Amino acid sequence: QVQLVESGGGLVQAGGSLSLTCTASGRTQSTHGMGWFRQAQGKERNFVAAFSWNGGTTYYEDSVKGRFTISREKPKNTIYLQMTNLRPEDTAVYYCAVSDRARYHYMIPDGYTYWGQGTQVNVSI
Numbered sequence: 001q002v003q004l005v006e007s008g009g010g011l012v013q014a015g016g017s018l019s020l021t022c023t024a025s026g027r028t029q030s031t032h033g034m035g036w037f038r039q040a041q042g043k044e045r046n047f048v049a050a051f052s053w054n055g056g057t058t059y060y061e062d063s064v065k066g067r068f069t070i071s072r073e074k075p076k077n078t079i080y081l082q083m084t085n086l087r088p089e090d091t092a093v094y095y096c097a098v099s100d101r102a103r104y105h106y107m108i109p110d111g112y113t114y115w116g117q118g119t120q121v122n123v124s125i
Contacts, residue, residue, distance in 0.1 A: 021079075032053040033111075035099075045109050046061065047106070083121070
C-alpha cells in the first residue's frame, strides 16, 4: 500500500500563485508514474500534470501549460505542483495520484492506483 498526503491548497485571487505538495509513504518502491488531477464541483476528475513512469518526461494539460510546473524530490517521495497566473476556472479539488502499473496512460485516472485525499484550490475573480 501507498499513502499520499497533499497540502498547500487555499484561496487566492486571479493572477496569484499557489504551490501544492504531495508526499508518498509506504511501498513506494513499487510505484511508477505520479501525477496531479483536479475535479471541479459537479464535473469529472481531469488530468493536470504528470511525470512519465521513469520520471524523465513531464506532461501537462493544455490549459495549464506555461502556468503550472510539476516537480519532484525523489529521495523524499514528494512531488510538487507550482501554479501561477491562476484563473477562476482552475478552482477545483486537486488530487495527487500514483501508479504501480508498468503500462498505463498518464492522462487517464483509471491508470493510477493510489490517490490522496485532495486539497481545495479556490481562485476568486
